[in-house]
Amino acid sequence: MxxxxxxxxxxxxxxxxxxxxxxxxxxxxxxxxxxxxxxxxxxxxxxxxxxxxxxxxxxxxxxxxxxxxxxxxxxxxxxxxxxxxxxxxxxxxxxxxxxxxxxxxxxxxxxxxxxxxxxxxxxxxxxxxxxxxxxxxxxxAEERPKSLASDVAPIEGLDHVVITTEDSDRAAALYGARLGLDLALDRTHHDWGQLMFFRCGDLIVEVVRRPVAGGDVGHDRLWGLSWRVADIDATRARLVAAGLDVSDVRNGRKPGTRIMTVRNGTCGIQTVLLERSPKPVD
Missing domain, CATH: 3.10.180.10 (2,3-Dihydroxybiphenyl 1,2-Dioxygenase, domain 1)
Structure with a gap:
């Protein structure tokens, strides 16, 4: 579908x-x-x-x-x-x-x-x-025109969209059984909470459960975006030169990934940039 x-x-x-x-x-x-x-x-x-x-x-x-x-x-x-x-x-x-x-x-x-x-x-x-x-x-009916690069080290695409939930079972039923997305990962970690990764084309719909006191168990929330870059160091240098407040580059949760947080210049939307190491050639 x-x-x-x-x-x-x-x-x-x-x-x-x-x-x-x-x-x-x-x-x-x-x-x-x-x-x-x-x-x-x-x-x-x-x-x-x-x-x-x-x-x-x-x-x-x-x-x-x-x-x-x-x-x-x-x-x-x-x-x-x-x-x-x-x-x-x-x-x-x-x-x-x-x-x-x-x-x-x-x-x-x-x-x-x-x-x-x-x-x-x-x-x-x-x-x-x-x-x-x-x-x-x-x-x-027709493909949209692409956004042309206007600077060096542009963002290539979206890696994942993050949704928070207070009811992981019902969220899993919605995205998996009802919408038909493939559940690629379901993992619980004491620091991160429960993470569920649903494949959607070549990106991920990530559903995160981090229970909080008084949370809304009936409603999930679109929380943030993780953008994919080819060279995170070059992209960080470009954003710093433009005056944005960004974190240092750090290793991501998944082996072979490096990430950084963008703290402003996103209209208040939680934003992370991610670089994936190239897959080894056989």
Missing amino acids: ITGLDHIVALVKDIGAARAAYQTLLGRAPAWQNSGEGADRVLFTLENMTLELMAPSGFNATADRMRALLADQEGLLASLCFRVADINKTHRRLDRVALKPDAVAEVESSDDVSGAALHWKRTRAATELTRGVRMFFLEL
Whole structure:
């Protein structure tokens, strides 16, 4: 059913500031931008997914809802959109697994700069049945243009999106049994909590359970993003030169990985960069 993660929507207060921040972070230029229906949008399309920045524009129900969600936050992760090969088959499956999908809608979007158009079909699962995480499913008619590198050592793609949960059994049932993602790892560690890695195309949906007092057992939360880089030292040097506050590079949990944390310039979204060692050639 699901072939990959098509895009992630991040709500932001100021589309101009967010665009500039993410062009600096990613080292890439926006690939698409438009306005309408209460929102300004800027899209960065990498090798394996798209990040869609969306800010409220004007005063209508959509814009007011986004402002309410943002409250006093600079930005937040708002929804996941999975890529599918056949939206009608996906709709039937979502219905069979009791996720109450919306009717399939046909959508068109035009880029304000080039005038190019994209077309897709989509549906949305009922958010109360996806543990509070908004999920869309999309069949795209044409591929989006890629974001061109605008600086040295750009980010290549997304490595994983992190979701926190207070109920790992129900989260596993949602992402594994109902959505059909492959559970590649299920591990518990006294320092990290329970980690579940679900394969989604060439990236990972990571579900983390770290119980906290008074946590919401009925709702999960989109928590953060881990971006993939080819040379983490070069990317760190670029970000430091741009004035960002970043951690030192350290070894990751998985052998052969090196990571660093980006502490600002992300619109308040938890952000990690990750480098994987090349696989040995046989």
